[in-house]
Amino acid sequence: MPSSLRLLLISTPVGPLGSGLGGGVELTLINVVQGLRARGHQVTVLAPEGSQLGTVPIVQIPGQLQPTAHTQGRNTPITIPDNSVLGNMWRYAQRQQDQFDVIVNFAYDWLPFYLTEFFCTPVAHFVTMGSLSDAMDGAIDQVAQDYPNRLGAYTRTQAETFGVADAFAILSSAIDLDLYDFCASPGNALAWLGRISPEKGLEDALEAAAMAQAPLKILGKLEDADYWHRLCDRFPGAADCYLGFLPTHELQQVLRQCRALVMTPRWVEAFGNVAIEALACGVPVIAYARGGPAEIVQSGKTGWLVPPDDVQGLVDAIAAIDRLDRRACRLQAETDYSLEALAIRFEQWFYTILSTR
Incomplete structure (x- = not known):
């Protein structure tokens, strides 16, 4: 061989x-x-x-x-x-x-x-x-x-x-861990990262952020323009939250400053690379317990898993995010990914x- x-x-x-x-x-x-x-x-x-x-x-x-x-x-x-x-x-x-x-x-x-x-x-x-x-x-x-x-x-x-x-x-x-910098002291914003397309469930993150009165930063490729326009009609502040599709260096500069990454897939996500990008920055992940994220997030340690499609569950997890140790997130990325x-x-x-x- x-x-x-x-x-x-x-x-x-x-x-x-x-x-x-x-x-x-x-x-x-x-x-x-x-x-x-x-x-x-x-x-x-x-x-x-x-x-x-x-x-x-x-x-x-x-x-x-x-x-x-x-x-x-x-x-x-x-x-x-x-x-x-x-x-x-x-x-x-x-x-x-x-x-x-x-x-x-x-x-x-x-x-x-x-x-x-x-x-x-x-x-x-x-x-x-x-x-x-x-x-x-x-x-x-x-x-x-x-x-x-x-x-x-x-x-x-x-x-x-x-x-x-x-x-x-x-x-x-x-991921290439050298491209992601750890941040121990984040700001108040949450992050949502992914393709803007219906199966990614961005509306649930927007609704949960509004209920939690937390700012949301949206990052990713705008794939479905009609879907995005419907979201902007429903959530008038969504357009101001959208930062675009950023290269890795710029993306991690934004992501690492966030309190948590919110993942809201409506389908069985095969993996969820965005989850390990967040962990590498020390950012806990709040995700629906559906598909790949359920195998990544160590609930209660590096994030919280929420019953699928449970927006109130997302809100409760946001309220509990500061209980988690961001260094444990980085350690999981270094060990497994x-x-x-x-x-x-x-x-x-x-x-x-x-x-x-």
Whole structure:
């Protein structure tokens, strides 16, 4: 088994890296690349044209972007646009596969799962969302049956949504801790961080902040403009709370000064990278006990878990936030979510795949 692997990582086709359109997948991909390169592996990244990944070289692939999975219905037919970037990336991968030991798919799309059997180089799939469509469930189930060990997920909760949880390697996530500064003495504001889209439940955070009479800072990609306009009509001060989609350095300068991060997902969040970004700054996390955040937050120690959709529960947790030790939050991030820890988990997954081909 080679100690240094040649890896091809294929990004999400919904938007260029750095655009924010890929949500947490972008941050995960960046951190996996950094961690694996630090451990001596050769990493090549395929991504849509216009992508940026710091100093990491990218093979940029042109083509039309893919629709986002979370905006489709469970029974929406599989669609691939003409001259799709998804198809173009996988055509490149097929032609270059002999140059790599493992190909790693980060796209939550049907096509890569279907193509698994047509590759000689093993294709590993890091599944980045919970169950959203019947077609994807079928494709994932087929890979689970035919290619054991080829599936990875953030959390057990996420994997269980597909009904084949035991087929998944649970890999969690990570951040570059050096990019996040600890703050022991915050201001009065709360933070909400994520894509502004209905499944993220921003209205619950706005309502809870108003009930608690606490200022709220909203950060993230404005994905659904109609939804945002409805929120602004309902909460007239929302527009003044929105600080935009900020790069990591600026984001953590705002986040670390907040008393808590409020997470209000209406769906089964696969992980919730924003939670570990907050913890790295020493910021406790108040989250609905749904999906990934329920596996991250140590309730009563590094935050509070609240029954899903319970706005009054959020208000009660806000009132109790000052009981928590912010240093415990930073310690959890350092212990569980370092780049090296993430890279080791992925590395072990790849070695398992290669040893059971």
